[in-house]
Amino acid sequence: MLERIHLEILTAIKAHGTLTKAADSLHLSQSALSHSIKKLEGQIATPIWEKEGRNLRLTDAGEHIQTLANRVLPQLVHTELVLNQIAKGEAGSLRIGMECHPCYQWLLRVIHPYLQKWPNIDMDVKQAFQFGALGALLSYEIDVLITPDPLFTPKIDYIPVFDYEHRLVVAASHTLAKQDNVLPHQLSEEVLFSYPVEPLRLDIFSQFLNPAKCSVKKHKNIETTEIMLQMVAAGRGVCALPGWLVDEYAKSMPIKSLRFGEKGISKQIFVGVRNTEQDIDYLDDFIAQAKKTK
Known part of the structure; x- marks a missing residue:
């Protein structure tokens, strides 16, 4: 089901608006992003984004996941930083x-x-x-x-x-x-x-x-x-x-x-x-x- 990469993709889409810019910001290919989201959409049986002209717009399901990402991703980043400090003996x-x-x-x-x-x-x-x-x-x-x-x-x-x-x-x-x-x-x-x-x-x-x-x-x-x-x-x-x-x-x-x-x-x-x-x-x-x- 939900994985960290999904949270990062939707956060990038929300910030940049297009698949191309989102992929560039994550250093991934557009096909990798599309494949990951299509697989998730198949699991939850509802679309996560939809096209709006040249941009992508998050659906209600996508917005809900992206709200979760706003809370969880900073915590994950902080935890990784702490773990890295512990590994180095700094915390x-x-x-x-x-x-x-x-x-x-x-x-x-x-x-x-x-x-x-x-x-x-x-x-x-x-x-x-x-x-x-x-x-x-x-x-x-x-x-x-x-x-x-x-x-x-x-x-x-x-x-x-x-x-x-x-x-x-x-x-x-x-x-x-x-x-x-x-x-x-x-x-x-x-x-x-x-x-x-x-x-x-x-x-x-x-x-x-x-x-x-x-x-x-x-x-x-x-x-x-x-x-x-x-x-x-x-x-x-x-x-x-x-x-x-x-x-x-x-x-x-x-x-x-x-x-x-x-x-x-x-x-x-x-x-x-x-x-x-x-x-x-x-x-x-x-x-x-x-x-x-x-």
Whole structure:
């Protein structure tokens, strides 16, 4: 039935009036135009144009199709332009999944210059505490995953973007604040605040307390970094956060960070992407911007 060429032919006839001029404007032969329209007329069982002297006049059916062409053709042209930009890496969408809950402020520093450089890229950030991150990346619900704990799989590449130390945070008035590092048994009477993540995925448990067969007095979940640190500053408990983040808040809050043991807990932030999409320019540039943002 209706095809794009029909819309273009009728638009050309409406604009130029004659078959010859319409054919020239479309870079087609007159016979090709006539054949295409006669085939359509046979399918719809009604004429689309008729001769009026040396010109062609659209019938009611032709005018109806041409009205449709006025609406549809600009949309098709625009869509083709966007698709061409996407193919060149100049436009598209970037959906970011955040599995690193305290990394939101860092991400804002990545996003600001990135959006200025890529004005045609739409962006969305999903930050959910029970986020099925790997599944979302594999099922194309997100395009990029920010995580400190990559689950390696053949279909996903994880690119390290920066290193940091995971540290214990206490109030400046806490007795532990006099120390540079903390031992597992020293937290046995402490209330630990953390994001609502299962304990097995928290480094303070998996890399510090559990290996020493120690635990805390109580474990409470708090969703926001600011409230968590306010509770710590008020002496209500302790928490574990990236050192760079604690350093920022320590400028305005009475808190101090300590190393976990003598060696500390070293971590990395990774950007996870599907390994079939690393040649997309705007995606590669996001990774490059993430690497140089601290």
